Amino acid sequence: MSVETVEAGGRANGPANAGSGDGATVLRVSDLSVRFAGQPVDTIDGVSFTLSAGRTLCLVGESGCGKSVTSLATMRLLPEKAARITSGEARFEDRDMLRLSRREIERVRGDRMAMIFQEPMTSLNPVFKVGDQVAEAVARHRKVGRREARERALEMFRRVQIPAPERRLDDYPHQLSGGMRQRVMIAMALANDPKLLIADEPTTALDVTIQAQILRLMRTLQDESGAAMLLITHDLGVVADIADEVAVMYAGRIVESGPVETIFNDPQHPYTIGLMSSMPTLGAPKGRLATIPGSVPSPFEFPPGCRFATRCPFAQTRCFSEVPPFERNDDGHGWACWRTPIETIAEAGGHA
Amino acid sequence: MSDRRRDIVIETQDLVRHFSSGGSGRTVRAVDGVSLSVERGETFAIVRESGCGKSTLARLLLRLIEPTAGTVVYEGRDLSSLSPRQMRAARARLQFVFQDPFSSLNPRMTVGTLVGEPLIVHTGLSRSERRTRVGELLERVGLRAEHAERYPHEFSGGQRQRVAIARALASEPTVLVGDEPVSALDVSVQAQIINLMEELKSDFGLTLVVIAHDLAVIRHMSDRVAVMYLGEIVELAPADALFDAPGHPYTEALIAAIPVPRPGREEHGEALGGDIPSPLAPPSGCRFHPRCPYAVDRCTREKPMLETAGRGRLVACHRQKELSLAGVGAAVAAGANEKALRRFELYRQHAEGNAAGSG
Numbered sequence: 001m002s003v004e005t006v007e008a009g010g011r012a013n014g015p016a017n018a019g020s021g022d023g024a025t026v027l028r029v030s031d032l033s034v035r036f037a038g039q040p041v042d043t044i045d046g047v048s049f050t051l052s053a054g055r056t057l058c059l060v061g062e063s064g065c066g067k068s069v070t071s072l073a074t075m076r077l078l079p080e081k082a083a084r085i086t087s088g089e090a091r092f093e094d095r096d097m098l099r100l101s102r103r104e105i106e107r108v109r110g111d112r113m114a115m116i117f118q119e120p121m122t123s124l125n126p127v128f129k130v131g132d133q134v135a136e137a138v139a140r141h142r143k144v145g146r147r148e149a150r151e152r153a154l155e156m157f158r159r160v161q162i163p164a165p166e167r168r169l170d171d172y173p174h175q176l177s178g179g180m181r182q183r184v185m186i187a188m189a190l191a192n193d194p195k196l197l198i199a200d201e202p203t204t205a206l207d208v209t210i211q212a213q214i215l216r217l218m219r220t221l222q223d224e225s226g227a228a229m230l231l232i233t234h235d236l237g238v239v240a241d242i243a244d245e246v247a248v249m250y251a252g253r254i255v256e257s258g259p260v261e262t263i264f265n266d267p268q269h270p271y272t273i274g275l276m277s278s279m280p281t282l283g284a285p286k287g288r289l290a291t292i293p294g295s296v297p298s299p300f301e302f303p304p305g306c307r308f309a310t311r312c313p314f315a316q317t318r319c320f321s322e323v324p325p326f327e328r329n330d331d332g333h334g335w336a337c338w339r340t341p342i343e344t345i346a347e348a349g350g351h352a
Numbered sequence: 353m354s355d356r357r358r359d360i361v362i363e364t365q366d367l368v369r370h371f372s373s374g375g376s377g378r379t380v381r382a383v384d385g386v387s388l389s390v391e392r393g394e395t396f397a398i399v400r401e402s403g404c405g406k407s408t409l410a411r412l413l414l415r416l417i418e419p420t421a422g423t424v425v426y427e428g429r430d431l432s433s434l435s436p437r438q439m440r441a442a443r444a445r446l447q448f449v450f451q452d453p454f455s456s457l458n459p460r461m462t463v464g465t466l467v468g469e470p471l472i473v474h475t476g477l478s479r480s481e482r483r484t485r486v487g488e489l490l491e492r493v494g495l496r497a498e499h500a501e502r503y504p505h506e507f508s509g510g511q512r513q514r515v516a517i518a519r520a521l522a523s524e525p526t527v528l529v530g531d532e533p534v535s536a537l538d539v540s541v542q543a544q545i546i547n548l549m550e551e552l553k554s555d556f557g558l559t560l561v562v563i564a565h566d567l568a569v570i571r572h573m574s575d576r577v578a579v580m581y582l583g584e585i586v587e588l589a590p591a592d593a594l595f596d597a598p599g600h601p602y603t604e605a606l607i608a609a610i611p612v613p614r615p616g617r618e619e620h621g622e623a624l625g626g627d628i629p630s631p632l633a634p635p636s637g638c639r640f641h642p643r644c645p646y647a648v649d650r651c652t653r654e655k656p657m658l659e660t661a662g663r664g665r666l667v668a669c670h671r672q673k674e675l676s677l678a679g680v681g682a683a684v685a686a687g688a689n690e691k692a693l694r695r696f697e698l699y700r701q702h703a704e705g706n707a708a709g710s711g
């Protein structure tokens with residue numbers, strides 16, 4: 001396999017997966033690093049990815065690996081005192097989101113760039129009717145009258161398939177089920193036809209049958225609107241269902257990324273392989289599950305080299321001290337590991 | 353259910369628990385007439401719905417709350433007939449692992465105190481014997497004896513779950529009830545805890561009752577499975593049978609809804625439509641009828657009873673005999689592709705080799 005080095009600097013860098021002609025680049029994040037106050041290293045370290053029109057990138061990884069911080073940094077929603085962006089840029093419509101003024105940011109957010117969170121209850125205001133909240137989101141960015149904004153809200157309720165939409169407009173958030181609230185959130189996010197949608201665990205809090213409905217709805221709406229989507233999840237099943245591209249994150253770095261089929265059929269990074277093999281499946285059980293020993297380290301415990309070294313079954317001395325470069329091949333599949341493909345490790349003498 | 357040859361450890365009969373819903377004077381039917389029996393040594397899973405009925409069944413099984421009606425029979429005795437002393441003794445044998453180990457572990461107690469506490473209550477061990485035993489228990493669940501000096505907040509989620517399991521084991525239980533025992537954990541850590549529970553089950557001859565929403569976890573761990581919908585059991589069957597050929601339309605829908613980690617897969621079936629009805633006002637007849645793709649007139653009027661439908665299987669559906677439902681299809685059950693599978697296997701060998709080497 002021919003492997004080309006895209007980042008010679010030696011930082012663990014994510015790739016730039018420009019959708020192969022499928023859609024224009026909408027957001028290009030490069031070398032994003034974030035450091036929290038009082039932390040010894042950048043928690044988010046050199047993250048790069050590209051979102052293209054009409055395509056979905058899934059950011060996947062375990063709790064605490066930095067998925068939300070990455071997306072919040074891109075939307076400029078991190079508390080500025082506690083979280084400093086130490087490097088990188090996030091190009092959206094030819095402007096660097098990381099360097100826009102507050103005023104400019106607020107004009108983009110909720111308009112051309114929208115976000116959906118895991119728990120809609122925290123993003124919907126409990127004391128206002130849901131229809132008014134969606135109308136308000138429209139009015140904030142469009143010169144429209146009350147009537148028009150409300151009509152737009154109704155239209156959006158129809159598009160997200162809320163039954164009896166006219167009546168639902170006048171409901172308060174608590175009168176709706178979790179699935180319906182998430183539909184309202186989607187309606188609100190899409191009300192201004194964003195070019196970019198960031199969804200952070202949008203279905204995690206929902207029953208599986210409702211999750212399936214919401215995922216299907218999101219796919220349909222994306223097909224219609226051609227928006228680029230960043231979907232954050234820890235569920236590899238959701239990834240397989242909805243992603244075009246996948247970026248696997250571990251301890252603040254993207255360790256592997258590529259087209260979804262490639263990631264599932266040809267996983268290279270030991271963390272990706274560990275994640276996939278530790279999942280129980282619906283097939284007949286086959287004894288003990290594989291595990292990843294230990295748990296995700298805190299930034300104080302990150303080894304200076306590969307951050308997975310403290311848990312990786314293949315780690316060598318070098319892994320602890322030297323950061324493996326992120327290398328990407330012609331198929332847009334990239335990863336950062338000194339020892340891949342792991343087959344060669346076994347051939348070179350197997351485990352101790 | 354009254355088969356004398358079966359060795360039943362814990363059994364419920366028509367268990368009901370209703371809650372009145374704040375102010376509205378209406379009733380939430382969290383558990384609504386549940387009868388099940390758990391055999392000694394098996395892992396019995398209950399597929400829990402998200403939303404209503406939260407943990408109610410688990411709490412009823414341990415008599416942490418009182419049923420509105422019905423009974424829980426443990427080792428042949430009705431729990432509600434026990435004196436407080438007898439109840440304490442029974443509770444020692446019936447232990448609990450919660451979803452969130454943090455909320456169940458007193459943050460001001462050291463791990464040693466937490467794990468040692470049941471030993472004071474349930475054994476006559478001396479102080480130093482207890483310390484030794486705590487060390488053994490911690491090591492048994494994959495922690496170190498020195499961890500006894502530390503506090504829960506110093507541990508990761510997975511480690512806290514290990515502490516909770518060590519504490520549960522201290523009173524030498526016969527039954528371990530896990531209420532979403534791994535759902536708060538990351539997959540990698542979840543796998544560690546699942547393996548641990550299975551090991552302990554065989555080492556200590558435990559009976560496991562696992563209440564969970566994740567069908568893959570349930571498939572992996574359990575011998576028999578009960579599926580609940582709106583507070584009622586709609587199907588109860590051996591795990592293989594249930595997953596290969598579900599007997600109830602809701603079970604089929606659940607299986608179909610699970611996102612499977614294999615890209616490019618054909619959409620299997622229609623997504624189940626409709627929202628989950630409010631538990632305040634469950635639908636008439638079959639409670640699943642507003643969402644059931646097979647519903648007929650009768651379903652809206654007449655409530656189907658849980659009836660025998662083949663070997664060890666109970667199903668509550670009027671059309672059970674005529675329907676042939678889709679289970680975990682061959683395509684879904686089959687592993688990933690060859691290359692990926694080979695790497696999974698290599699990974700497993702190395703991970704286990706290292707664990708053995710460093711243990």
Ligand SMILES: Nc1ncnc2c1ncn2[C@@H]1O[C@H](COP(=O)(O)OP(=O)(O)OP(=O)(O)O)[C@@H](O)[C@H]1O
Nearest residue numbers: 036043061062063064065066067068069070082234
């Ligand atoms: N305000 C903050 N101050 C210090 N550390 C923070 C702050 N916010 C987040 N972190 C840390 O940043 C890391 C990444 O957190 P993040 O929320 O992005 O994880 P995640 O991948 O979204 O996890 P989850 O799946 O649990 O949502 C974690 O170690 C977290 O503790």
Ligand code: SF4
Nearest residue numbers: 306309312319337338
């Ligand atoms: S082999 Fe080394 S570089 Fe590769 S993932 Fe493991 S620790 Fe990191």
Ligand code: SF4
Nearest residue numbers: 638641644651669670
């Ligand atoms: S009884 Fe009718 S509505 Fe209920 S599950 Fe069976 S077919 Fe569906």
Ligand SMILES: [Mg+2]
Nearest residue numbers: 067068069200
């Ligand atoms: Mg998050």
